Amino acid sequence: MNYHKSRTMLLLGVGICLFILFVGIITAKNWIIVVGAIIVIVEAIQFSIFYRCPHCGKSLTCVSGPVPEHCPHCGKELKYIL
């Protein structure tokens, strides 16, 4: 998995988690809220593992906002890879 897929999965995971938490709160089912919390934990782990520069391998989690055009650590261009 590359950094673009990792970031997309994180955003999808957050959206799914918010929906699950919303459903869990409305239905007052604690197990649904636990599933949402597990999704958040899994997404945080995959994001910390895979959201890295393909050139130097350093984490890009220190960058806020969209994927940067250049790595803040090595300065090389981060091209969009599918």
Ligand SMILES: [Zn+2]
């Ligand atoms: Zn780099």
